[in-house]
Amino acid sequence: MNPTLLHIDNVHKTFAGLHALSDVNLDIREGETHAIIGPNGAGKSTLLNVCVGVIAPTKGKVLFDGQQLTGRRPFEINQLGVARVFQTPEIFGDLTVIENVMMAMLSHRDGAFRLRLLSRFDERGQVGRRAAKALADLGLGDHLHHLAGALSRGDKRRLELVMSLAQDPKMLLLDEPTAGMARADTNTTIDILRDIKRKTGITIVIIEHDMHVVFSLADRITVLAGGRVIAQGVPEEIKGNPKVIEAYLGEEQV
Incomplete structure (x- = not known):
């Protein structure tokens, strides 16, 4: 069994008295693809936001590779080393495709986003060659x-992955990467993610409503409902879990 890379320990999140997350405990193993599923309002995106520091938990902690994220x-x-891909592609529509990728490389290296950094680099240089x-x-x-803004939705998603x-x-961390896609683009995205995994071995966490995507990619699945974990396991265990069928999968007709 691979070691734990992301450890979510007893995380709670309350908004104005509403318990968005309650007693969430979850370990993501190094090198796995782990899906987090559940009905609308289950707390999936809230959990992702806690992990990446967008919101702070009311209680509990998150560790990544042994380091405190909270x-x-x-x-x-x-x-x-934690990268998030949002539900709506976050790209710079008025820049070219290669400029978007160069910007991502430079922003990460310099620790802050500065558009003027692009003027220091030529597409024929090292950064440009890597981006291409x-x-x-x-x-x-x-x-x-x-221009990135002129790409199709599927290609915008592909650009954000790059x-x-x-x-x-x-x-x-992928937040509904196939939302709004036609089935052909969805299947292309599945193939891309499989290829990324094969080439890099990267750990992937995916929030997704499309069970075709989930069961095509996930090594393990965690199910949230009402802000709580109601089941965890490999896909076949989740498919046959009565609690999951009642809370979610029955609605999805999987």
């Missing part, structure tokens, strides 16, 4: 000089 700012957590190769590896080699991976993270 109390750190998002960019500090990113520098430790990363884009080619994920099928965007023909779009280097296209931007995240360009920071050399140890863990990739």
